[in-house]
Amino acid sequence: QVQLTESGGGSVQAGGSLTLSCATSGLPRNYNRMGWFRRAPGKEREGITGLYFGDTNTYAIDSVKGRFNISRDSAKNKLYLKMSNLKPDDTGVYYCAAGRTSCVRWLAGRTDSDMFWGMGTQVIVSS
Numbered sequence: 001q002v003q004l005t006e007s008g009g010g011s012v013q014a015g016g017s018l019t020l021s022c023a024t025s026g027l028p029r030n031y032n033r034m035g036w037f038r039r040a041p042g043k044e045r046e047g048i049t050g051l052y053f054g055d056t057n058t059y060a061i062d063s064v065k066g067r068f069n070i071s072r073d074s075a076k077n078k079l080y081l082k083m084s085n086l087k088p089d090d091t092g093v094y095y096c097a098a099g100r101t102s103c104v105r106w107l108a109g110r111t112d113s114d115m116f117w118g119m120g121t122q123v124i125v126s127s
Contacts, residue, residue: 002026009121022079022096031098039090050103086125093120
């Protein structure tokens with residue numbers, strides 16, 4: 001059984017930092033792309049950053065570049081999102097996901113029906 005479980009959300013003031021974690025288990029071997037998505041209030045879910053297992057390159061949308069950093073600890077089966085200089089526009093529910101296709105596509109709004117998703121963790125950034 002595949003499980004993705006996010007943690008680390010919370011409330012912070014603008015300019016603050018948070019690190020989200022996503023614990024994974026049971027992922028099929030060919031699900032070797034993971035990413036973070038968020039759903040801001042009143043908006044659709046968007047892909048914000050992703051990576052390929054075993055690849056040092058990461059991918060992110062412009063609005064989070066330089067502020068958010070995605071990483072993975074393969075030994076712990078955990079994905080992380082280190083967020084700094086948070087802005088009120090970063091408020092939303094953050095989801096981790098795993099898939100088999102290009103995470104660059106995810107950042108362009110193209111996700112796949114066979115992706116695995118966590119339940120999300122809330123991040124609130126106050127001004």
